Amino acid sequence: MKKANTRARSAFCSLMALSCALITAEARADEQTDAQAEAAPDDNAIIVTALKGNVGVQQAPVTVNIVDGEAIAQKGLTSVDQLTAVVPGIRINQAPGGLVNPVVRGLGSSPSNNSFEQTIGLFVDGIFAGHPRDYSAALFDLERVELLKGTQAAVVGKNTSVGALSLVTRKPTFTFGGDASYYHEFELGTDTVTAGVNAPLSDKVAVRLAGVFSDEGGWMKAVFGGPDQPATKRHAIRGTVRFQPTTDLDWTVSAQYSDQRTIGQYFRTGIDTLGRAAANALAAGDTSYVIRNRETRVSDRAGFTFHGLDGIGAKTNGTRFNSTLEYSLGSVTLSSITGYSEYTDKFIIDGSSSKNNPVLRAGYERNKSFSQELRVSTDETKQISLIAGGYYYNDKWFYEDSFDFTGPPVTAIGGAFNSSIDQKTETLSAFGQVTFKPTENVVLSASARFEHFKKSADYSKRTVTRPGGLTAAVYGAYAAFSRKKSDDFFDYALQAQYFITPDVNVYASYSTGTKGFGYVGTPTSPGGVVTNPFFDTEESRTVEAGLKANFAGNSHFNLAFFDTKIKNYQIGINLGTNFLIRNDQIRSRGVEAGVELRMIEGLTASLNATYADVKKLPPLPATPSIARLPFAPRWSGLASLDYARPVSDDLTLKTNVSAEFRSSQQLSDVPTFPIPSVPGRVRTDARIGVEYAPAQLEVALVARNIFDVYALAYGFNQFGATGAAQVSEEMPRTIGVQASIRF
DSSP states (O other): OHHHHHHHHHHHHHHHHHHHHHHHHHHHOOOOOTTTSOOOOOGGGOBOGGGTSSOBTTTSSSOEEEEEHHHHHHTTOOBGGGGGGTSTTEEEEEOGGGOEEEEETTBOOOSSOTTOOOSEEEEETTEEEOSGGGGGSBOOSEEEEEEEESOBOSSSSSOBSSEEEEEEEOOOOSSOEEEEEEEEETTTOOEEEEEEEEEESSSSEEEEEEEEEEEEOOSBEETTSSSOBSEEEEEEEEEEEEEEEETTEEEEEEEEEEEEEEESOSEEEEEETTSHHHHHHHHTTOTTOOOOTTEEOOOOOTTOOBTTBOSSEEEEEEEEEEEEEEEEETTEEEEEEEEEEEEEEEEEEESSOOTTOSEEEEEEEEEEEEEEEEEEEEOTTSSEEEEEEEEEEEEEEEEEEEEEEOOTTSGGGOEEEEEEEEEEEEEEEEEEEEEEOSSSSEEEEEEEEEEEEEEEEEEOOBEEEEOOHHHHHTBOOBOOEEEEEEEEEEEEEEEEEEEEETTEEEEEEEEEEEEOOEEOSSOOBGGGOOOOOEEOOEEEEEEEEEEEEEEGGGEEEEEEEEEEEEEEEEEEEEOSSSEEEEEEEEEEEEEEEEEEEEOSTTEEEEEEEEEEEEEEOSSOOSSOOOSSOTTOOSEEEEEEEEEEEESSSSEEEEEEEEEEEEOOBOSOSOTTOSOOOBOOEEEEEEEEEEEEGGGTEEEEEEEESTTOOOOEEEEEEOTTOTTEEEEEEOOOOEEEEEEEEEO
């Protein structure tokens, strides 16, 4: 394996040197081979589909980043939570129990409560995916990814407080073709296969079938045996049918099944300032306890099973059905977007990272979600254009939590219990947007959404299966009970845009948004008395002003200033012994800049950077907390350099180098967390490929985190060990070979 790794690195460095030499030579040359070079994509022609109109990305009065599906596939990415590497402006961190922490402009849903909807809304083909678990879905066969920043109230599909992440899958076309890719990674032993085929059944019906299989190795050595952790196998398949009997009617229906199994977990003990984690480990039978980076001491507890899962890890499977129907009546278009999804997830995690697992938490989650949107829109080229519609959302979510803490020297505060919640959410809303162009240079728009929101929670009886200090003081037994509430929300947005020239425009906007109230999945109940499980509605407003400018060679420069305030920001804090859920008052203020330069033929450089000053506003929470939010670096961004150059009539060299960066950040809201902050870091990725045009075949070397930069991504207090913390690490260097073909 080491020899293979050495050969891969040597080959990679050789190709990097060759690529740099060719780029340098080209930069010095005045000649251009226009006939051989591919035409640069026109940013003005890229439509932001999430905005439900025919608006180009450089004309949209909102900060938006778009990445095409080919760039994602070329990185070898297989799940939504890996998009940080390619989508500027979003950072997604792994959290315990398969949860995630997506962050935009320093803000995002707290990952310490399974029942939170996402502050950054996730949409798949225009259909809202409201639970954290949806962020771990398989990622394959995408047309593109769109990230809209700022409060989105009216037309994206459902209210979002901070932004919207929209995944657009590839649709069938009426031309036969397909593609396939195989990726082998040397460092971790990862294998990934993706494939898709497109077939017209007639001049009116076309189908597309696509799938992915990935066997991903872990990067933490398992001290007590077993595969390196976390080792993940995922596979998914999607079938899509497109029916287009006339030019006025277009109906697309898709069905997807996915399955994922993870052995081990992302977390380990990262620090033990008082030596209590070591004392607990020794008492549990670990006589050689030591903390090392990229090493885990987790071992399965004999005989412990949960819903058929018999070891540390997780298993998730789900299905998703989408239907999009569009019918044109001259200048008016009628749209119907229908979505149904369901999934089940089960997990077992270890909270001590110690032999025999004295601290275990297990969860079982299932969800069924249905949504229906009906929309009418008029021609955007007219002086006045309209979008209006209605939206219905029904979500049924069940969550069972099991906690089992045993073993000296902390038996006195141990215990075990089981509890569950059955939560139902139903919303009915009406929305609309009017756009007015009083002159050729001015565009004014106003949008609004009225929503009736109701939610109920049925808590089953909490059963204490083994009494202990923890069950008495924090998680006592209680009888079954229910809660329900309904409310009405009204959100709106106002936008003004002025085109100085057809290629340069400035804009300003004011928008409000709402994320509904809810109920804590695992409430505390000291002495058997349930504390209030309710958390309040999150209300946001964003003011933004920006500039978008295109210039020679299809290059552009964008600049935006933003100020977002969130009232009753829903935050969950892992205190080690329990989860604290509360509503804070938050502000994020800053600036974003994006530049893309197409310099010489085939060479493109880009930089997207965000400065966000995030802090808590009065009234400050009674529970001690840090002044800023965790996972909110002041600086973050993504820079890349792309180069494509024909080296012969049949061969083209394609290279990409990118650097994703952030400044220092905190990992926990708790002031006593033993790791006050983690330093900033830069992760550098590169890809070098050679395409053989006659066979439409490409072979490439792909490297992520080339310089093997070590960084922590997430952390929380370790249960039963004051002064100790559980942490997760960012992925180390990976180097692989990718072969892909089109036909």
